[in-house]
Amino acid sequence: MADKKKMSVAEILAAARADGKAAAPGEAAGQSPPEATPPKSPEPAAQAPTASPAAPKPGSAGRPSVKDILAMARAKGTAAEPAAEAPAKPKPAAKASAAKTTGTPKPVADVAGPKKNVQRDTASILAAARSGARPGPVSKAAAPALAKPAAKKAAAKPPARSVPPRPARPAAAKPAKSTATEERRSILSYAVGSFMAVGFTALSVTGGLFSLGLARYFFPNVLAEPPSRFKVGSKEGFPAGKVETKYVAQYGVWVVNSDFEGMQQIYALKTVCTHLGCTPNWLEAEQKFKCPCHGSGFYKDGINFEGPAPRPLERYAIRIADDGQLEVDKSKSFQEELGQWNDPESFVTA
Amino acid sequence: MHSNGFFLSDVAGFLGGYYTFLAVMNGIAAVILWRQQQRAGWAMVWATFAGAMMILASLALSGSASMVPVLPAAVRGLVNQLSGPVLYTLGTTAFLVLLFVFRKFFVQPMVAWTVFNLSLLLLGLSMADENFAAIVMKPDNVPIVGLVYLLAFFTWVATKQAVVNDERIKQGLPVMEKVNDEKVLVWPDLVYTELICMVAVSAFLLVWAIFLPAPLEEPASSVKTPNPSKAPWYFLGLQEMLVYFDPWYAGVVLPSLVVFGLMAMPYLDFNKSGNGYYSIEERKFSYLVWQFGFFELWITLIILGTFLRGPNWNFFGPFEYWTPYKVEVLNNVDLPQMFWVQWLNQPLPRAPQDAGLLVQIGYILLREAPGLMVMGAYLVLLPPLLAITVFRGFYAKMGFIRYMVMANLMLLMLTLPLKMILRWTLNLKYIISIPEFSLNF
Numbered sequence: 045m046a047d048k049k050k051m052s053v054a055e056i057l058a059a060a061r062a063d064g065k066a067a068a069p070g071e072a073a074g075q076s077p078p079e080a081t082p083p084k085s086p087e088p089a090a091q092a093p094t095a096s097p098a099a100p101k102p103g104s105a106g107r108p109s110v111k112d113i114l115a116m117a118r119a120k121g122t123a124a125e126p127a128a129e130a131p132a133k134p135k136p137a138a139k140a141s142a143a144k145t146t147g148t149p150k151p152v153a154d155v156a157g158p159k160k161n162v163q164r165d166t167a168s169i170l171a172a173a174r175s176g177a178r179p180g181p182v183s184k185a186a187a188p189a190l191a192k193p194a195a196k197k198a199a200a201k202p203p204a205r206s207v208p209p210r211p212a213r214p215a216a217a218k219p220a221k222s223t224a225t226e227e228r229r230s231i232l233s234y235a236v237g238s239f240m241a242v243g244f245t246a247l248s249v250t251g252g253l254f255s256l257g258l259a260r261y262f263f264p265n266v267l268a269e270p271p272s273r274f275k276v277g278s279k280e281g282f283p284a285g286k287v288e289t290k291y292v293a294q295y296g297v298w299v300v301n302s303d304f305e306g307m308q309q310i311y312a313l314k315t316v317c318t319h320l321g322c323t324p325n326w327l328e329a330e331q332k333f334k335c336p337c338h339g340s341g342f343y344k345d346g347i348n349f350e351g352p353a354p355r356p357l358e359r360y361a362i363r364i365a366d367d368g369q370l371e372v373d374k375s376k377s378f379q380e381e382l383g384q385w386n387d388p389e390s391f392v393t394a
Numbered sequence: 395m396h397s398n399g400f401f402l403s404d405v406a407g408f409l410g411g412y413y414t415f416l417a418v419m420n421g422i423a424a425v426i427l428w429r430q431q432q433r434a435g436w437a438m439v440w441a442t443f444a445g446a447m448m449i450l451a452s453l454a455l456s457g458s459a460s461m462v463p464v465l466p467a468a469v470r471g472l473v474n475q476l477s478g479p480v481l482y483t484l485g486t487t488a489f490l491v492l493l494f495v496f497r498k499f500f501v502q503p504m505v506a507w508t509v510f511n512l513s514l515l516l517l518g519l520s521m522a523d524e525n526f527a528a529i530v531m532k533p534d535n536v537p538i539v540g541l542v543y544l545l546a547f548f549t550w551v552a553t554k555q556a557v558v559n560d561e562r563i564k565q566g567l568p569v570m571e572k573v574n575d576e577k578v579l580v581w582p583d584l585v586y587t588e589l590i591c592m593v594a595v596s597a598f599l600l601v602w603a604i605f606l607p608a609p610l611e612e613p614a615s616s617v618k619t620p621n622p623s624k625a626p627w628y629f630l631g632l633q634e635m636l637v638y639f640d641p642w643y644a645g646v647v648l649p650s651l652v653v654f655g656l657m658a659m660p661y662l663d664f665n666k667s668g669n670g671y672y673s674i675e676e677r678k679f680s681y682l683v684w685q686f687g688f689f690e691l692w693i694t695l696i697i698l699g700t701f702l703r704g705p706n707w708n709f710f711g712p713f714e715y716w717t718p719y720k721v722e723v724l725n726n727v728d729l730p731q732m733f734w735v736q737w738l739n740q741p742l743p744r745a746p747q748d749a750g751l752l753v754q755i756g757y758i759l760l761r762e763a764p765g766l767m768v769m770g771a772y773l774v775l776l777p778p779l780l781a782i783t784v785f786r787g788f789y790a791k792m793g794f795i796r797y798m799v800m801a802n803l804m805l806l807m808l809t810l811p812l813k814m815i816l817r818w819t820l821n822l823k824y825i826i827s828i829p830e831f832s833l834n835f
Binding site: 292293294296315319320322323324325327329330334335336337338339341349350351352354355381382383 | 615616617618619620621622623633636637638639640641645705706707708718719721723724725726747823824827829830832834
């Protein structure tokens with residue numbers, strides 16, 4: 045098996061030629077599966093004239109080689125085409141035909157040479173080529189008879205390589221005979237058609253209702269989110285220097301009373317690290333905000349001083365509401381690097 | 395923080411099993427060596443070692459605090475005191491360089507076996523320390539311990555083959571890959587092997603999952619970040635990179651460059667030798683660049699991020715208690731701050747209050763001029779400079795485009811270690827710092 049695999053196409057062709065097997069056409073044709081379709085394209089037929097003077101090589105004692113046979117078969121009629129065009133099995137002889145179909149120009153060039161003895165065996169060759177193909181011009185009954193000489197020769201001189209038996213024609217290839225099934229199918233198709241209509245109607249109605257429900261889902265009755273504006277008590281609750289952390293869990297805000305650029309201010313810092321968005325922790329002992337993700341550190345006033353954070357923490361808007369309480373508004377934020385901390389909305393003077 | 399009896403009695407059973415395993419492993423090794431006629435001396439060594447491990451196992455199994463073998467407290471304290479990101483990085487680099495330079499020594503099986511056993515012994519002695527065990531025996535971290543050994547093993551195997559091949563090439567012999575054709579049939583040899591491996595690994599994972607379940611934590615909250623907060627182990631190198639860079643660079647550009655660089659590699663490589671066999675001598679440059687990028691810039695960072703980064707992403711020694719209150723001075727400044735304020739003693743150039751956008755950008759560019767010039771010189775001037783000096787031969791062989799791609803990839807790769815060094819030595823935060831447009835480098 046393995047050493048056979050290693051034979052190149054050229055070697056196989058040479059071997060086939062030297063043996064001059066008459067069985068080859070039969071083999072090549074026999075290998076073609078019964079499903080092989082009738083001639084598909086006119087191209088091979090157009091090629092045929094160039095191949096028509098095909099003849100066996102002088103050296104092969106008058107016996108036509110595989111290529112020659114195939115070429116002649118092509119030239120004679122399109123009915124033989126399937127044999128050459130059929131997908132070949134990986135048997136050496138079949139490989140030769142495969143090489144042809146894949147378009148190696150060499151065999152064609154060989155065939156085109158001036159050769160004699162053209163008419164010697166054509167009938168048998170043709171019959172052999174046709175025998176495996178779909179019933180073309182030659183009737184089914186006539187084909188075996190025509191193929192006989194080829195078969196006889198194959199029997200007389202068995203090839204070196206084993207030839208598997210020709211596969212049985214599958215039942216599917218036979219034309220359907222009864223029309224009763226057609227009728228039944230048509231009755232069924234009416235029913236199925238209406239089922240389909242019902243099914244698709246139901247599907248679209250369900251889909252529509254589902255989409256409506258999904259749309260409703262985006263407008264919940266109760267919004268669990270805390271409001272973005274909230275009161276945190278009076279100024280007195282935030283003595284100087286204090287960082288109030290009790291609003292972190294619910295609102296994500298530190299309320300700080302601290303000195304910033306010489307002014308005692310109360311401001312609301314957003315608890316989002318400006319590096320990658322983790323929540324830093326307030327470390328009372330070290331008087332700094334420290335991020336657990338990459339170690340960024342911020343002073344009490346929110347200015348970044350260590351680690352990779354590129355800019356200070358952001359502030360939320362804060363004001364004194366009408367009732368005297370401090371009110372934080374998370375819908376507005378102020379960034380120091382853009383000079384927004386000078387905005388009077390960003391702090392309350394303590 | 396403090397070793398106590400409760401912890402030791404908990405860990406004693408495990409350590410007993412661990413030392414017994416070491417003893418059995420070395421006993422088997424001794425038997426195998428004994429059967430090979432010339433290796434009787436080594437067999438005796440490992441048999442003795444196995445005996446010592448049995449003694450350690452029985453000491454550990456005694457479960458009493460004074461008996462369980464552990465590294466002396468003085469040693470642990472010293473290690474904690476010495477360890478820091480700088481020493482860690484320098485140490486791992488020195489270690490890898492040592493392994494590379496003396497690779498002919500380390501690829502000898504008996505040497506490797508010795509190193510392997512000593513590292514396992516050290517691991518066992520360290521695991522009797524509570525703080526060390528808390529980190530190393532955490533279910534998330536156990537696979538990373540395994541990964542370190544697995545990686546070391548495969549690197550060792552490849553290096554051994556490369557060393558053998560290099561020796562053979564020097565003697566004019568064909569390489570081992572040509573001599574020993576290791577080809578097997580896919581069916582059945584390979585497929586059966588794979589099937590058996592699949593079944594074995596599945597069974598192993600099943601047992602592992604039962605005995606070392608994955609830890610579950612509380613539900614996620616946007617305002618609560620665990621401390622320390624760690625990425626999955628394979629991203630810990632990335633997380634460590636993020637300590638030194640802005641997210642867009644360390645999180646987007648550098649990883650993309652890694653992928654792009656790996657894809658570009660076959661097109662940049664003009665060295666035809668080493669194709670289909672292991673060799674170091676024949677492709678030293680490629681080998682060193684690859685190993686530097688892989689081990690130094692990825693694996694050591696994963697190990698650092700896994701075992702040595704604690705709460706607040708502070709560096710902790712291997713035997714140190716992970717307290718969230720550790721104070722570490724990391725005060726760092728940007729280059730413009732350094733240049734204008736510290737060196738020129740004048741305030742940062744700042745646009746007037748109500749200046750237009752273009753005026754602001756002008757002031758920003760003036761402020762960042764030193765950083766922009768440094769980066770410009772690094773990425774624009776350095777490649778041609780290298781082309782006419784160090785990489786002269788490379789430039790001649792590769793041509794302009796290939797050389798420029800390679801030089802820029804290498805320079806961008808080197809930004810990571812350079813930035814780390816600058817952070818440690820000069821406390822430099824960003825070379826270019828434009829927070830107004832989230833552009834920091």
